[in-house]
Amino acid sequence: MVKISLNKIPSGNIYLKLDKKLIDSIFNIINKSNTILPESIKSQLYRMNLGKKTSLSFIKNFSLNMDIPLEEFEKNTILITSIKSTNVGIKEPKIPIDFATKEGVRFIASVMGDGELNKQLNIRYNNQSRKLIDIILNSAKKIFGDIDFKLYYRKDKTYQLHFPKIAGIIVSLLGIKPGYKSKNNYGIPSFIFQLDNKLKAVFIRQFFNDEGNVRLKDRRLQIKQTIECKASKKEAKSNIMKYAPKSLLGIQKLLLDLGVDSKISLGMYRNGKIDWELSAYRIENLSKFKENIGFDLEYKNKLLGQAIKSYKFPSAARNGRIDFALRCCKKAQENYGFITKEILAKTSNRSLKTATYYLVDLKKRKLIKCIEKPKKRDEKSLSHRYIIS
Numbered sequence: 001m002v003k004i005s006l007n008k009i010p011s012g013n014i015y016l017k018l019d020k021k022l023i024d025s026i027f028n029i030i031n032k033s034n035t036i037l038p039e040s041i042k043s044q045l046y047r048m049n050l051g052k053k054t055s056l057s058f059i060k061n062f063s064l065n066m067d068i069p070l071e072e073f074e075k076n077t078i079l080i081t082s083i084k085s086t087n088v089g090i091k092e093p094k095i096p097i098d099f100a101t102k103e104g105v106r107f108i109a110s111v112m113g114d115g116e117l118n119k120q121l122n123i124r125y126n127n128q129s130r131k132l133i134d135i136i137l138n139s140a141k142k143i144f145g146d147i148d149f150k151l152y153y154r155k156d157k158t159y160q161l162h163f164p165k166i167a168g169i170i171v172s173l174l175g176i177k178p179g180y181k182s183k184n185n186y187g188i189p190s191f192i193f194q195l196d197n198k199l200k201a202v203f204i205r206q207f208f209n210d211e212g213n214v215r216l217k218d219r220r221l222q223i224k225q226t227i228e229c230k231a232s233k234k235e236a237k238s239n240i241m242k243y244a245p246k247s248l249l250g251i252q253k254l255l256l257d258l259g260v261d262s263k264i265s266l267g268m269y270r271n272g273k274i275d276w277e278l279s280a281y282r283i284e285n286l287s288k289f290k291e292n293i294g295f296d297l298e299y300k301n302k303l304l305g306q307a308i309k310s311y312k313f314p315s316a317a318r319n320g321r322i323d324f325a326l327r328c329c330k331k332a333q334e335n336y337g338f339i340t341k342e343i344l345a346k347t348s349n350r351s352l353k354t355a356t357y358y359l360v361d362l363k364k365r366k367l368i369k370c371i372e373k374p375k376k377r378d379e380k381s382l383s384h385r386y387i388i389s
Helices: 020-033 039-049 056-065 070-075 102-112 130-144 165-172 190-194 197-211 233-238 246-257 283-292 298-309 318-336 341-348 352-364
Strands: 015-018 077-081 115-117 123-127 150-153 159-163 212-215 220-228 263-270 273-280 368-372 385-388
Touching: 015 020, 015 056, 020 039, 039 056, 056 070, 070 077, 102 115, 102 123, 102 130, 102 165, 102 197, 115 165, 123 130, 123 165, 130 159, 130 165, 190 197, 190 246, 197 212, 197 220, 197 246, 212 298, 220 246, 220 283, 233 263, 246 263, 246 273, 273 283, 283 298, 318 341, 318 352, 318 385, 341 352, 352 368, 352 385
Parallel strands: none
Antiparallel strands: 015 077, 115 123, 123 159, 150 159, 212 220, 220 273, 263 273, 368 385
C-alpha cells in the first residue's frame, strides 16, 4: 500500500468538507433523476450545501448508491479531519496520498526515527535541529496538503512538531504501529524495498539524521535501537535475525542495496531490554555511504569525512581478516622463506601494529608456528620468525 485513497481510510470518525461545485453537481443529478431520497440523506446533503462537514461513512455509502465514483469526492475534498467539532486536519488534501516520493519516504523514516505515533494516533517529531524540523514540515505539506501543525520549543532545547490525528490514521495504514517502538518492534513498510535506490537513499539518510552517529575513535557509522526482549543475552546473541529490531534488519538490507555492508550486534542487556547496534566499518563502506547517502546535518558530514580521511591503509572485511592475513602470510613466505611482523606489514600494506595482531590471531588458531625467537628479549631490531603450519 503506497497511495492512500478515501476507500482505504477507515470510515469511523472521519469527516470531510466538500467543494460547493461537487455539491451543486450532486443536486443536479438527483433532480434530473427524480430520485426520492430518505430524510436522513436529504439532511446530510443540505448540511453539505451549507458548508458543513459530513462523515466519510456517509460519503462512501452515498457514492455507492448514487453510482458516483469515489474519486470525484477525492478531487473535491477541501478538508479531511478526525474532529467533528473543529476544522483541525488537512485542508486541500492531496488524495490519494502518495508515499512513494522522496518526501513520503523521508516522512516515514522521521516517524520511525526521532518521531512517534502515540496511542492517540497523533504524530510527533522531536529534534534539536531547526533545519530538520523544517525539512519534515515541508515534506508533510507536500505529502498531505495544507496540514495543520503545532511547533513547540521545549525546555531541553529541542523542537517538537505535532501533527493532527488524521495524519496518524493515514500513516498507521502503512504498518506503523502506535505506541512505544521498543514494544511494537515494527519493521520498515514493505513498499520501501521496491523503490529505486535514490528513494531508498532518502529513507536511509533521514533515519541516520535522527538515529545515526559517526564514531571517530573506531571509524564507524552506527545506529542504536532498544527493544524489549524476554530471551537471554546468550540466546539473543546467537540468533540475531530472530531478536534484532526489525527496523535495523530493514536498514541493513537497504544499505546493502546501495553497496554498504553493515553488521548488527548486541549491545547492553538490561531489565528485559536490549540495545542493538548496526555498524558500518571500512573506508569502502564509509565512502559509499558518503557518496550515495550522506547526512542533511553538516556536522555529521564533517565527522564522516574525518573518519574516511583517518584511514592510512586499505581496509579488509572484518569477518574475513583471518583469511586475508593467511593469504598475505603465504605470499610473504613464498618471497622470503619466513614471516616476520615487518615482512607481513609490508606484504599486507598494513601498519606494524595491525600485522602484529594478525600474527597473534594466526598463532592462536595454530595456522602459523614460530621457527626462530630473538636471542635477547631487549633486542628491538630482532623479530620472531614464523612459517605456515
